[in-house]
Amino acid sequence: MQAAIVYHVVMDKEPDIEVFCNMVWEHYRAHGRHDLPWRKTKDPYHILVSEVMLQQTQVPRVLQKYKEFLRAFPTVRALADASLADVLRVWNGMGYNRRAKFLRETAIAIVEEHGGRVPSTSPALRSLPGIGPYTEGAIRIFAFNLPDTMIETNIRAALIHQFFPHTPRVRDRAILVYAGKAAKDQDPRQWHWALMDYGAHIKKLHGNPARKSAHHAKQSKFEGSLRQVRGAILRALSGGESLLKVRLLSPEKFEQALAGLARDGLIKKERGKWGIA
Secondary structure (H helix, E strand, O other), X not given: OHHHHHHOOOOOOXXXXXXXXXXXHHXXXXXXXXXXXXXXXXXXXXXXXXXXXXXXOOHHHHHHHHHXXXXXXXXXXXXXXXXXXXXXXXXXXXXXXXXXXXXXXXXXXXXXXHOOOOOOOHHHXXXXXXXXXXXXXXXXXXXXXXXXXXXXXXHHHHHHHHHOOOOOOEOHHHXXXXXXXXXXXXXXXXXXXXXXXXXXXXXXXXXXHHHHEOOOOOOOOOOOOHHHHHHHHHHHHHOOOOOHHHXXXXXXXXXXXXXXXXXXXXXXXXXXXXXXX
């Protein structure tokens, strides 16, 4: 019973949605990040690439890699035709390499099942590899300007700070109630850009209110981690290099990393040698 009380705190007064929206728009007019390249396009494929890259990765790192990736694979068909090794080679430095694998598989599915056009309906988007609720909503909103809601770290920060200031842990289903109210009758694309920018501003002023989310997970240290060894293995195999140096780098994590990459379908062993799947 106590957990239920924590998640459903009754506020003294219903927050003013209009006041909140006005603050978001005022900040956006003065400080909106209009120069981000994925905000200058309505190409659904470009937006798909940017949204997959932005998962668990900060904007400055994505800025350079986004342009490089689109130079290498300018269309969804170009990505679908590319080998996984080529995709991973370009993706190098972004981390969480399963995203690159899913992105390529998504491109193949779009070509084979949707004639090379990124779909706009929720069922079609959710059927694509690696597309979850956030990415589905982001594509519908930013590529097609369709009314939808989505939650990511900056949006969580903005809504938790405004509507759940005294709630220790907040579930997304509670946040979505206010996200839907605030998004009503707004321009979907512009509103969510503004809301994300406002959330980033709130995080700078007040730490990160999104830490109060029941879904918040602190990212583990990269140096010396299993993630680092996995990345080193993929870089070596993509470049045709020996895995000996990687094994020496972290002998205790090497076999575990190999097994995990094989389970994820990123590498495979043929004739006694590991290679990109």
